[in-house]
Amino acid sequence: xxxxxxxxxxxxxxxxxxxxxxxxxxxxxxxxxxxxxxxxxxxxxxxxxxxxxxxxxxxxxxxxxxxxxxxxxxxxxxxxxxxxxxxxxxxxxxxxxxxxxxxxxxxxxxxxxxxxxxxxxxxxxxxxxxxxxxxxxxxxxxxxxxxxxxxxxxxxxxxxxxxxxxxxxxxxxxxxxxxxxxxxxxxxxxxxxxxxxxxxxxxxxxxxxxxxxx
Numbered sequence: 001x002x003x004x005x006x007x008x009x010x011x012x013x014x015x016x017x018x019x020x021x022x023x024x025x026x027x028x029x030x031x032x033x034x035x036x037x038x039x040x041x042x043x044x045x046x047x048x049x050x051x052x053x054x055x056x057x058x059x060x061x062x063x064x065x066x067x068x069x070x071x072x073x074x075x076x077x078x079x080x081x082x083x084x085x086x087x088x089x090x091x092x093x094x095x096x097x098x099x100x101x102x103x104x105x106x107x108x109x110x111x112x113x114x115x116x117x118x119x120x121x122x123x124x125x126x127x128x129x130x131x132x133x134x135x136x137x138x139x140x141x142x143x144x145x146x147x148x149x150x151x152x153x154x155x156x157x158x159x160x161x162x163x164x165x166x167x168x169x170x171x172x173x174x175x176x177x178x179x180x181x182x183x184x185x186x187x188x189x190x191x192x193x194x195x196x197x198x199x200x201x202x203x204x205x206x207x208x209x210x211x212x213x214x
Contacts, residue, residue, distance in 0.1 A: 001062070001145035002152075004028055010159030014183075015166050015174040023162065028139060030161030030187070031146050034154060035138040036066055038194035041147060047131045050076075054099035055120045058133055062143040064118040069134040071113045076129045082109040085123065090114045099126040154190075161187040 004027045011023050018026075035041045045058050059065050071085040093114055103126050110123035113133070118140065123131065139146045150158065160183045166172075167180030 002148050002150070003145045004031075004143075006151060007155055007159055007162075010155055011162055011166075014163055014179060015176070017173040018166055023166070026162035026166050027158060028141070028143060029165065030158045031150060032064075032138045032141070034158055034161060034187075034191060035136070035150075037191040039067070039136045039198050040154070040194055041137045041150070042069065042134065042198070043137055044134050045132070047133070048129075049123070049131050050128055054101060054103060054122060054126055055116065056122065056131065057119055058121060058131075058135065059119045059137055062140050062145055063137045063147070064140045065115055065121070065135055066138045067136045068113060068115060068121070069136060071131065071133040073110050073123065073127060074130045074132070075107075075109055075127060078129065081132065085113040086111060088112050088114050090116050090122075093124060097124055098122070099124060157187065157190045160190075
């Protein structure tokens with residue numbers, strides 16, 4: 001993980017009077033927007049779901065789930081993955097179908113997957129086995145650090161997004177509308193370009209396997 005303070009060297013030369021906490025906030029917001037607009041942070045997980053846990057946390061610390069891309073489930077002792085799970089909004093799941101704390105997993109594979117908060121999902125019906133999920137993530141709104149690849153590949157782009165908001169703030173010592181508009185255009189252009197690239201599948205991540213629910 002890379003602290004957002006490491007991005008400051010890309011921001012402060014263009015806005016030296018910006019207070020550091022404000023610059024960090026702007027960088028965090030820009031990183032979140034960048035990940036949402038580009039879907040650059042794709043993560044694949046295989047999670048062992050064991051016992052009666054009904055809320056699954058598939059994301060690493062300091063991150064939020066933006067979108068479930070695809071998911072499959074393999075029952076314990078099964079040789080093959082089941083059908084792809086259907087992604088459904090939480091509000092569309094019938095109350096009687098929702099898993100409850102203390103429920104016993106059934107023998108049938110789940111059919112649905114739904115996001116219930118920024119870092120939790122559920123499968124319906126409850127089952128025991130392995131969940132394979134591809135998802136798009138963002139830094140969380142309280143993150144102090146971000147995934148290393150964001151800094152290594154997009155530090156200047158995220159800094160441009162942060163500077164766009166900072167420099168266009170009226171009435172501040174660091175206000176610079178002309179440069180702010182230019183940074184805003186640069187940020188929009190890279191977001192559009194990376195979104196098109198990523199939707200062609202050029203940034204698929206390796207699968208990470210971990211057992212989280214025992």
